[in-house]
Amino acid sequence: MGGYLIRRLLAALALALAVATVVFLLLRLVPGDVVTVMLGESDPSPEKVTALRHQLGLDRPLLVQYATWLGRAVRGDFGDAFLSGRRISTDLAARIPRSLELGGIALVLAVLLGIPLGALSARRPGGALDLLVGGVAVLGLTLPSFVIGMLFVLLFGLVLHWFPATGFVDFSTDPVGHLRHVVLPAVTLALTIIPVVMRMTRASMLDTLHQDYVRTARSKGLAERTVIGKHVLRNSLIPVITVIGLQAGTLLGRIVLIEYIFNWPGLSSLLLTGVNQRDYPLVQAVVLVIAVAFVLINLLVDVAYGLVDPRIRVA
Amino acid sequence: MRRFLTVLVLVALVGGMAAASSAGPAAPIPPKRGGTLVYGLSTDPPDLEPHINSGASNGTIKMAVYEGLVKYWTGGQIVPALAERWGFVGQTQIVFHLRKDVKFHNGDPLTADDVKFSLDRLLDARTGASLRGSLSIIQSVDVMDPLTVKVTLRQPFSPLLAYLAQPYSAIVSRKFVQGGANLRSTMMGTGPFKFVSWEPGRLVKVVRNPDYWQKGLPYLDGIDFVPFADDQTRLTALRAGDIMIMDFTPQEQMNAIDHDPRLKLYADVGIFMCIIFNTSRKPYDNQKLRQAIAYAIDRDAVVKTIFDGRGRAITGDVIPKGWWSFNEGLENKYPYNPEKAKTLLREAGYPNGLQITVLAPITYSLHTRTSQVLQAQLAKVGIQVQLELPEWPVVLNRHNNGDYAVEVRGLTASINDPDFLSDFYQSDRISYAKQVGFKDDQLDQWLGQARVINNQTLRKSLYAKIGDRALDLAPWIYIAWGDQGEAARSYVKGYTHWPGPLGRYSGYSLLETWLDR
Numbered sequence: 001m002g003g004y005l006i007r008r009l010l011a012a013l014a015l016a017l018a019v020a021t022v023v024f025l026l027l028r029l030v031p032g033d034v035v036t037v038m039l040g041e042s043d044p045s046p047e048k049v050t051a052l053r054h055q056l057g058l059d060r061p062l063l064v065q066y067a068t069w070l071g072r073a074v075r076g077d078f079g080d081a082f083l084s085g086r087r088i089s090t091d092l093a094a095r096i097p098r099s100l101e102l103g104g105i106a107l108v109l110a111v112l113l114g115i116p117l118g119a120l121s122a123r124r125p126g127g128a129l130d131l132l133v134g135g136v137a138v139l140g141l142t143l144p145s146f147v148i149g150m151l152f153v154l155l156f157g158l159v160l161h162w163f164p165a166t167g168f169v170d171f172s173t174d175p176v177g178h179l180r181h182v183v184l185p186a187v188t189l190a191l192t193i194i195p196v197v198m199r200m201t202r203a204s205m206l207d208t209l210h211q212d213y214v215r216t217a218r219s220k221g222l223a224e225r226t227v228i229g230k231h232v233l234r235n236s237l238i239p240v241i242t243v244i245g246l247q248a249g250t251l252l253g254r255i256v257l258i259e260y261i262f263n264w265p266g267l268s269s270l271l272l273t274g275v276n277q278r279d280y281p282l283v284q285a286v287v288l289v290i291a292v293a294f295v296l297i298n299l300l301v302d303v304a305y306g307l308v309d310p311r312i313r314v315a
Numbered sequence: 316m317r318r319f320l321t322v323l324v325l326v327a328l329v330g331g332m333a334a335a336s337s338a339g340p341a342a343p344i345p346p347k348r349g350g351t352l353v354y355g356l357s358t359d360p361p362d363l364e365p366h367i368n369s370g371a372s373n374g375t376i377k378m379a380v381y382e383g384l385v386k387y388w389t390g391g392q393i394v395p396a397l398a399e400r401w402g403f404v405g406q407t408q409i410v411f412h413l414r415k416d417v418k419f420h421n422g423d424p425l426t427a428d429d430v431k432f433s434l435d436r437l438l439d440a441r442t443g444a445s446l447r448g449s450l451s452i453i454q455s456v457d458v459m460d461p462l463t464v465k466v467t468l469r470q471p472f473s474p475l476l477a478y479l480a481q482p483y484s485a486i487v488s489r490k491f492v493q494g495g496a497n498l499r500s501t502m503m504g505t506g507p508f509k510f511v512s513w514e515p516g517r518l519v520k521v522v523r524n525p526d527y528w529q530k531g532l533p534y535l536d537g538i539d540f541v542p543f544a545d546d547q548t549r550l551t552a553l554r555a556g557d558i559m560i561m562d563f564t565p566q567e568q569m570n571a572i573d574h575d576p577r578l579k580l581y582a583d584v585g586i587f588m589c590i591i592f593n594t595s596r597k598p599y600d601n602q603k604l605r606q607a608i609a610y611a612i613d614r615d616a617v618v619k620t621i622f623d624g625r626g627r628a629i630t631g632d633v634i635p636k637g638w639w640s641f642n643e644g645l646e647n648k649y650p651y652n653p654e655k656a657k658t659l660l661r662e663a664g665y666p667n668g669l670q671i672t673v674l675a676p677i678t679y680s681l682h683t684r685t686s687q688v689l690q691a692q693l694a695k696v697g698i699q700v701q702l703e704l705p706e707w708p709v710v711l712n713r714h715n716n717g718d719y720a721v722e723v724r725g726l727t728a729s730i731n732d733p734d735f736l737s738d739f740y741q742s743d744r745i746s747y748a749k750q751v752g753f754k755d756d757q758l759d760q761w762l763g764q765a766r767v768i769n770n771q772t773l774r775k776s777l778y779a780k781i782g783d784r785a786l787d788l789a790p791w792i793y794i795a796w797g798d799q800g801e802a803a804r805s806y807v808k809g810y811t812h813w814p815g816p817l818g819r820y821s822g823y824s825l826l827e828t829w830l831d832r
Binding site for chain 1: 359499517541
């Protein structure tokens with residue numbers, strides 16, 4: 001297990017480094033110059049351009065810029081944002097928990113709803129419940145998350161006024177207000193995962209239900225509840241865990257979109273501000289955080305496999 | 316059925332009441348106190364620095380907390396703010412007399428020393444103040460007594476007050492700043508609202524200043540400024556009631572907002588679209604060709620298609636109607652006249668038409684769409700337009716290097732004084748003329764004169780000459796003013812949007828804004 005873990009860890013590190021390099025280079029290859037954008041039309045005199053370029057360290061060789069940036073990033077120091085001059089790490093520290101909150105709630109909802117729904121559907125394939133849940137799931141899978149989000153805003157925010165359409169309130173100042181604000185974005189996000197988890201659970205269970213040991217369990221006179229709960233469900237869950245892990249990874253991209261629609265002040269608005277203002281350090285930092293999170297989740301999934309299935313450790 | 320009847324009766328009742336109330340003479344409702352206004356901003360404030368203009372959206376926050384010696388007020392006039400009166404001593408000295416009852420938010424009284432400190436700070440290169448270039452005309456600031464300041468200019472400069480009335484000439488506290496406060500991330504002024512907190516990307520919170528020198532104002536308990544990444548989301552938030560007012564209302568939504576009884580639109584012309592030529596590049600150095608293009612544009616059609624009808628064609632000078640310097644005689648210099656355009660094209664040496672290249676940023680739909688409409692319109696007189704549509708940073712870069720032939724721009728006046736024309740025509744200004752080598756001695760001379768004269772009538776006649784000559788030379792072609800403005804819930808009262816380029820300073824009217832609910 002130790003060797004497997006180290007191999008996985010090294011691969012993850014290499015991946016993170018590759019992503020960091022690509023992010024760094026891409027931003028410098030796009031046309032347009034951050035300095036001219038920052039100065040705008042008011043005073044683009046050559047002296048000012050040179051001075052600002054120097055102040056931002058953009059006059060140094062690319063390799064030096066890269067090494068400095070990477071060295072600091074490893075220590076969690078992303079420097080200051082170009083425009084605001086604020087510490088990027090401070091901004092990140094405020095926003096990462098908010099994005100994690102959305103993602104976390106969505107995942108928990110997906111597990112709590114997706115697995116039972118999948119299990120129930122598998123009990124009577126082709127039954128009324130299975131058809132209903134399956135139909136809704138197809139809808140959830142095919143509709144892009146931002147469409148669901150906008151429909152929710154329209155229905156629950158504008159027409160019914162059940163929940164605020166946008167915004168954020170701190171949990172510490174107003175817990176109830178916070179929860180009211182979190183409902184729509186979190187449920188929207190959850191709706192994109194629930195169908196996947198539900199269908200995987202259903203398929204996996206149907207597969208398991210036909211295994212010999214299930215028949216044995218039944219013929220030995222075990223109660224149906226014990227058969228399903230102890231033998232079928234547990235054995236069906238391995239692929240489901242995989243799917244949840246994969247979903248958690250792709251969730252990051254969707255969170256950005258959902259935050260945008262609900263004006264949730266997480267990582268996405270920071271990323272958008274950075275992109276709009278061509279704030280290299282800011283964009284680099286946010287993209288790197290998202291990429292590293294993705295790598296980490298994959299690492300965790302790999303480790304989880306190893307724990308669950310001893311055969312994988314050798315590979 | 317019974318419920319249906321009840322509803323019917325209710326509707327009739329409410330309708331009757333509404334009719335009754337609208338029939339009587341509208342008595343002005345006394346403003347109600349209290350409540351927090353939630354303001355949806357179009358951009359996330361990059362900083363809170365009072366002397367740096369980091370966008371109009373952000374300026375609204377600064378206007379709530381800071382004040383200058385003078386300020387703009389409804390209708391565009393400059394009114395006393397921290398200085399209750401002022402007077403010229405000769406041509407180059409102005410003495411400002413401060414109000415005696417003004418306190419900073421920390422309780423310290425405002426003194427002449429703070430004014431000197433603030434103006435010196437503004438002129439210090441290390442501050443990076445936006446108005447430093449223009450206000451460098453100030454030679455020295457002297458404290459005469461605790462409530463009197465003398466400002467000495469290097470030479471006469473008539474638009475001085477127009478600069479000092481901008482929010483970016485704010486007066487800050489010497490003690491506060493020298494005590495180590497970082498004005499990029501905190502605020503402390505004399506304005507109607509006190510700064511409470513700033514959470515980047517989420518909220519800037521200000522509350523009512525109970526010791527404000529204008530007794531009884533402001534009406535609001537406070538303002539929450541909430542930035543949004545997306546305009547559509549912001550509008551949805553307004554419709555849902557999450558926010559009560561928003562700036563920079565998307566143009567294409569203005570008519571819909573106008574028809575929504577729950578909302579009120581506060582808009583007026585704020586941005587103008589124009590074409591600027593690289594006058595040192597062939598064939599754009601040909602005056603007749605530029606004039607031909609000016610006649611070939613159907614500006615009313617542009618207003619309809621680009622601004623959804625919410626704007627005003629500019630067939631003459633760009634100085635907006637309502638300004639003291641507006642000149643009626645220049646109004647109809649370039650009416651839509653394709654025949655005349657063709658004649659001029661022939662005279663310019665292009666009887667069979669020609670092909671021109673127009674640069675516009677794809678980033679802004681206003682610019683892109685304008686360039687496309689121009690493409691269609693110019694084709695009718697035989698001018699084939701080739702569009703170049705890169706991203707905004709690329710356009711900006713090429714603009715600054717003078718690397719363009721014809722550019723479509725959306726601009727506004729930098730100050731509320733006709734001296735803003737210097738930005739466009741004066742040959743040594745780096746903003747537009749210099750990169751492309753546009754130089755007209757006559758314009759340079761008149762612009763320089765108009766800047767130092769203190770007599771408005773004389774200035775007006777000079778600007779009429781400047782406008783006429785500039786239109787004749789046509790290094791720029793003005794196309795249309797488009798509306799810009801705020802949208803609010805209808806219960807937001809007392810707010811006013813100011814006309815023309817002054818619209819950016821409408822945030823000053825938050826002083827008298829109140830909530831009717």
